[in-house]
Amino acid sequence: MIPTRRDLKFHLPLEAASHWHHEGAVLTHFINAMSLTFPEGERFFIHTLRHYRDRIEDPLLQEAVTAFIGQEAMHGREHAEYNALLSQVGLPAEEIEAEVTSFFKALKAWLPPAAQLSITIAQEHFTAIVAEALLRDPALIAGADPRLAALWRWHALEEIEHKAVAFDVYETSVGRSLPAYALRTTSMLTTTAGFLLMVLWCQGRMMIADQRAGARKGVRSFLKVMLSPRSGLVRRLAGPWLEYFKPEFHPWDHDNGELLEEMERLVERLNGSPDNASAAAAEPLRAVA
Ligand SMILES: [Fe+2]
Ligand SMILES: [Fe+2]
Secondary structure (H helix, E strand, C coil), rough: CCCCCCCCCCCHHHHCCCCCCCCCCCHHHHHHHHHHHHHHHHHHHHHHHHHHCCCCCCCCHHHHHHHHHHHHHHHHHHHHHHHHHHCCCCCHHHHHHHHHHHHHHHHHCCCCCCHHHHHHHHHHHHHHHHHHHHCCCCCCCCCCHHHHHHHHHHHHHHHHHHHCCCHHCCCCHHHCCHHHHHHHHHHCCCHHHHHHHHHHHEEEHHHHCHHHCCCCCHHHHHHHHCCCCCCCHHHHHHHHHHHCCCCCCCCHCCHHHHHHHHHHHHHHHHCCCCCCHHHHCCCCCCCCC
């Protein structure tokens, strides 16, 4: 699948950023914390793929890499705008983003290119399985302003669309040998732990800055959404996460391309008006179940 770069604008209103989740402030800050890691994280993914792009011989994969870079650049731009709103409502988003930037700068300076790429493919798998969970269960972004919901759904759809690009670059460039398998699986363990710690750190910083986030209802709801034994996010992600450790794993072994049927409708709505914002806000997005 060749992804498509889509230059969409969401024009989020200021009120979209704070306390939007119906399950409370703790979950709001968790999801906002993920957004804080995205612009720099996505620049890191672009950096790792650029390193290999010119050595790729398959023209289709080259094309897919260019589209991947275009998509991640657009995600970064829109999440940077989202994050700027968090600063505007008085949250320490700028400081947190600066810390995230230092972290990725260190990874670029210290790790060899293959290890950097292994982090990218691990994070891409993690992002793709979270994206599917979000698209199949709209309750995860319930209460969001329709423009904010549209931003998350667009990002989730494109993450699914390009989920195999970095992986294919890894297999082409680093290989499918035992050491290549060991590197990608070790990176999945460290990247998952590192990403969760980073998001929880960002969330904690936001909650400390925002006293209302300590409400007990918010904490309980957050733990339920994450850890409920029947429908919690951790339980839903565990199976797809483990798939990555199969030696023959490929991201499209799990074909969820049908989710992308929503894309055309979303883009039409966003492009259908000179003011994308009002177009997106006009109708809440259809849930894909
Ligand atoms: Fe992205
Ligand atoms: Fe991605």
